[in-house]
Amino acid sequence: MHWIIQQSIFKPGNYQLLVDALDMLGIAHTSVAIPNGTVEMVPDANPAGKVYVCGAIKLANIARDKGWTPGSFLNDNFRFDLWLAQLGSELLNHDIACGTLADVPTGRMETFFIRPAEDNKAFDGMLMDTEMLADWRRDPARARLHKMQVIVSPVKAIYREYRLFIVKGKVVTASVYRIGGRAELSPTVEDDVLDYARAIIERWTPAESFVMDVGLTQDGLKVIEFNNINSSGFYAINVPRYVDAMQTQYG
DSSP states (O other), X not given: OEEEEEGGGSOHHHXXXXXXXXXXXXXXXXXXXXXXXXXXXXXXXXXXXXXXXXXXXXXXXXXXXXXXXXXXXXXXXXXXXXXHHHHGGGBTTOSOEEEETTTOOOTTOSEEEEEESBSOOSSOOEEEEHHHHHHHHHOGGGGGGTTSEEEEEOOOOEEEEEEEEEETTEEEEEEEEEETTEEXXXXXXXXXXXXXXXXXXXXXXXXXXXXXXXXXXXXXXXXXXXXXXXXXXXXXXXXXXXXXXXXXXXX
């Protein structure tokens, strides 16, 4: 299976980890750019056989148009409202308000969590206060975001945060990425977190292969969000193990 990698979608360190893993495993790959304002790869690539892409929405659309398999796993299931309908209180931010960035209600919350309703990478989920939201609404550079559907929810205490890579319904590698609100990376993930993730997988998944973020909270383990496996950051996961799993299951 040939891998197509969109250079700009990954931080330099993550990009190199992926390329190094592909080289170590002897897997053919091509790095491409998609210039701003275009939907074309530079260089154009048309490998024979199966193709897996690592990139965002534009590359997913290119993969679809070229008929590449497995291509991208991005689909319409990466929406917060659907996650809420499927998982209910297992979702960390189940107590949400929805709306566009221009008019989403924040009630009496001075500080809140906000993220796009879809996994479109328009901006990362973050803590925001009412002053910052007002600044965003006034900023002409963010005018394109005003009609975007977003969700807001009360701030939750999260003690530890984990990222799990799931390939064909199986957890293949995982990482701690934040402890007590501070960035802290570790490849060591507790068994109860892995068991919790497997229980969620049995209940519902957004795709055959995907990424799940899980948080340890005062109410136990909760699903923070799902992410498209084609464009997710690695933190401290075992990248060769992820690459090998994809190659074994789909190559």
